[in-house]
Amino acid sequence: MLFVSFFFCISLCIYSLRFKLTPLNFSFSLFTAAAAIYALGYAFERMSVNLESMLFWSKFQYIGIPFIPGLLIIFTLCYTGYGEKVTCIRSLLFFIVPFISFVARWTNQYHQLFYKNPAVFNSHFGPMLSFEAGIFYFINVIYLLYALSYCTVLFIKYFFKTAFVYRMQTLLIMVALILQWFTLLIYLGGIAPKYFDINPYMFTISAILYASAIYWFSLFNIVPVARDVVFDEMNDAILVVNPDLQLIDFNKRCSTLFKSINDKAIGKSLEQLFVFHPEIIDGINNFSIAGLEIILETDTSKVFLKLSLKQIKIINKSHVCTIITFYDITEQRMLMQRLEKLAAIDSLTGVFNRRQFEIQAEIEMRRSIRMNTPLSVLMFDIDHFKNVNDTWGHQCGDQVLKEFAATIAANIRDVDHLGRFGGEEFILIMPESNRKVAATISERLRQAIEKMILNLDGNITGITVSIGVAGRWNDENISIDSLIKYADKALYAAKQNGRNRVEID
Known part of the structure; x- marks a missing residue:
């Protein structure tokens, strides 16, 4: 049975090293190697018939036994997402007690502080090594109990907070730990036969549980990483x-x-x-x-x-x-919306460019025909705009265009659509606006433009605008292109009749 335990543990050690080397699988491989040494040493101790041979194999076991707690703690910390705590300095701290136990056991013949009065005890199970426990033996046992308890608590906490895909492999490891914990208590409590160490036997079952976690649940392929961080x-x-x-x-x-x-x-x-x-x-x-x-x-x-x-x-x-x-x-x-806006908006004035206005106008015309509601189109042309450019320059001309567009936009509804048609020409489409409403709004807009006060390089001046109005005010089916042509025709009439006026087609 002990050789089976050794075989399982050493196989797990070798197999875990096949994966990419990480603190998790490296600590696990060392942990299983230490357990394998423990099982192998105890197997030969049980086969021994004299005290000298028993003491030799007992020493051999302590190449692995003292280091099991420290390796188990590192493995648990890496598995449960606390790998950042496994620093070089902290790792050394984990092995202070194990190293002391190792040295104390191998030098026991000089101080008798680990084992006292070793002897051969003949039991029903054959000859066994009997001894009286020394201070360093108890230190080693207390550290092992602490490690098992600490790691078990970490695994239980992790089990309840981890993702579902990790729970089965976590449960298997947790069960293996709890089995070792209770086995140690049974041995220390004197429930097991006197001087009969059942711990290495339990490594067979534990190794099977670890193997299941590795093979069926991909322990090293699906590794629970630092969950809180990632x-x-x-x-x-x-x-x-x-x-x-x-x-x-x-x-x-x-x-x-x-x-x-x-x-x-x-x-x-x-x-x-x-x-x-x-x-x-x-x-x-x-x-x-x-x-x-x-x-x-x-x-x-x-x-x-x-x-x-x-x-x-x-x-x-x-x-x-x-x-x-x-x-x-x-x-x-x-970002896409900003790009779409840039593609739809005139960069100088902030209103729709001609292409986007035509899209919106077509939508409103279809709605007008479908809902049988009126629709009005207003075409604007800034009077004598060329004189502004010739007198004060194109930068002042740009200022006029921006302030003109802002004034119109401030005096229309949210449902209306204003666009720059080209040069100093602007166009406005007004859904659900009949002839009377269009006439009133266009005159109000003309007056708002006439009242504008412009400061062009320190020169105070003003502008006027000519407006042409057309609309779908009856039940006729008319295209938006035709409506724009009628508005443009009315605008031409406004300019021919003296400018700074509204003409309705």
């Missing part, structure tokens, strides 16, 4: 659900975005949690969530999210869980 601090929101679409894990970003996602949400179905986002549920059910985008609106901002879905298959390639990731694409969307 998982919780990700900018993207992540949900983990079981095959029944019940929530089993989430990160901080997810609870920030969705008020329904919190610790109390664990175990609830996504239908309950995303009642205001049925498109998410439909996408998951149809496995068509990839590329799906949603917008979350808050009191102060909008968040644009792109979703992806990944099924995790581990055990016999069966579906274990599904990871849903909400990628935050707000910056990309805002």
Whole structure:
């Protein structure tokens, strides 16, 4: 049995080194190597029939025994996400007691502070090494009890907070630790046969549990990393659900975005949690969530999210869980909106450029025909604008255009669309405005422009504007291009009749 335990432990040691060398698998390989030395040494001790041979193999065991607690602590810290605590200095501290125990055992014949009065004890199980425990023996045992207790607590805490995909392998390791813990208590409590060390025998069962974690649950391929640093601090929101679409894990970003996602949400179905986002549920059910985008609106901002879905298959390639990731694409969307705005807006005046105005005008014309509502178009031309450029220069001309556009924009409705048609010409489309309303608004705008006071390089002056008005005021079907032509014709009439006036087609 002890040779079986040795074989399992040394096999795990060699196998774990096949993976990329990390503090996790390196500490595990040393831990299993120490356990293998323990099992092998005790096997030969049990086969010995004289005291000299027993003492030699007892010493041999202590090449591994004292270092098991320190290696176990390092392995546990790395596994449970506290790998940053495993510094060189701290690692040395973990091995102060083991090194003292090692030296004390190998020099015991000079001070008798580890074992006292060793002798051969003939029992029902054959000859055994009997001894009286010294001070350093108790120090070694206390440190081992501390290590087992500390690591067990860390694994239990980690089990309840870790993602679902890690829980089975965590449970296996935790069970192996608890078995070793109770085995040690049975040995120390005198429940086991006198002087019969059952701990190395238990390494066989523990090794099987470790092997299961490595082979079936990919201990070193799916390693729980520093969850608080990586998982919780990700900018993207992540949900983990079981095959029944019940929530089993989430990160901080997810609870920030969705008020329904919190610790109390664990175990609830996504239908309950995303009642205001049925498109998410439909996408998951149809496995068509990839590329799906949603917008979350808050009191102060909008968040644009792109979703992806990944099924995790581990055990016999069966579906274990599904990871849903909400990628935050707000910056990309805002950039796209800015680019679209730049493509739609006249850079000088801040109103629609001609292309964008024609798009908006076509939309409003179709709505007018569909809803049978009136629609008006106003065409503006700044009177004698060429004189401004010739007298004060093009920079002053640009100032006039900007202030003109700002004045018009300040005196129209939000539903109206103002655009720069070209040069000093501007155009305005007014939905749901009949002939009378168009006449009133155009005259009010003319007066607002006439009252403008411009400071052009220290010269106080003003401008006037000619306005042509046309509209779909009856039930006729007319194109927006035709309506613009009629407004342009009316504008020409306003300029021919003296400027600074409104003409209606």
